[in-house]
Amino acid sequence: MSSLNIRVLNKEDWAIYKELRLLSLQDSPDSFGSSYEHEVLFANEEWVSRLDPDNRAKYARPLIAELNGVAIGLAWGMLHSPCDKTAHLYQMWVSSRVRGQGVGRLLLNKIIEWAKNCGLDYIYLAVTTTNMAAVHLYKTIGFEPCGSSERLREISVLSVQPMRLKLCANVASQTL
Ligand SMILES: CC(C)(COP(=O)(O)OP(=O)(O)OC[C@H]1O[C@@H](n2cnc3c(N)ncnc32)[C@H](O)[C@@H]1OP(=O)(O)O)[C@@H](O)C(=O)NCCC(=O)NCCS
Structure with a gap:
């Protein structure tokens, strides 16, 4: 019986995170603003620092999905400042071996739950316009396009569309 966690x-977890993030950048170079070539040069301290709760991760929700103990997915919710009412979704990736089985939706729902618990109003992301799997996932969850598209990277021919999800108050507080 398989177990998803x-x-x-x-x-x-920095070494697992480093391996998975670099794998995601190699696997899906058109899905991310950053690149394998850029991040492979990071010193190990940078990977530790990203996950350090006393550092940038203080306002972040870095999630990993594991299937039978093997890392298969990543998602980051991020607040750029503690006063922000909008979280940003970054680094969303699921291993191609297990795509289409609901892992991406689960990861995203966990980020939404975190953002609601933080009392935030929106989650914001940018998705490559040709990435139909991701665009469909975000639309079915309720994300809507906002603002005009921009280049994925300075020299890229690909565009990213900003999307945002308005977070409703949870049902319990609506009925009070
Ligand atoms: C986008 C991604 C994270 C989706 O993860 P996943 O685990 O395959 O997604 P799920 O199985 O949870 O699918 C959820 C929904 O996404 C959509 N979806 C997923 N794969 C799809 C595909 N190949 N084509 C169309 N829609 C797709 C569907 O709406 C699906 O809902 P449904 O099962 O009710 O039809 C995954 O494809 C991935 O890692 N892609 C490469 C990296 C990437 O593009 N990241 C996004 C950066 S913005």
Whole structure:
């Protein structure tokens, strides 16, 4: 029987995170603003620092999905400042071996749950316009296009469309 686990990454997970993130950048170069060539040069301290709760990760929700203990997916919710009412979704990736089985939706729902618990109003992301799997996922969850598209990278021919999800108050607080 297979077991899927989604959990928050902590500092001690930096090597797993590094491996998975670099794999995602190699696997899906058109899905991310950053690149394998850029991040492979990071020192190990940078990977630790990304996950350090006393550092940038203080306002972040870095999630990993594991299937039978093997890392298969990533998603980051990020607040750029503690006063922000909008979270940003970054680094969303599911291993091609297990796509189409609901892992991406589960990861995203966990980020939404976190953002609601933080009392935020919106989740914002940017998706490559030709990435139909991701665009469909975000639309079925309720994300809507906002603003005009921009280039994925300075020299890229691909465009990204900003999308955002308005977070409703949860049912319990609506009925009070
Ligand atoms: C986008 C991605 C994260 C989706 O993960 P996933 O685990 O395959 O997604 P799920 O199985 O949870 O699918 C959820 C919904 O997404 C949509 N979807 C997923 N794969 C799809 C595909 N190949 N074509 C069309 N829609 C698709 C569907 O709406 C699906 O809902 P349904 O099952 O009710 O039809 C995954 O394809 C991926 O990692 N792609 C490469 C990296 C990437 O593009 N990241 C996004 C950066 S913005």
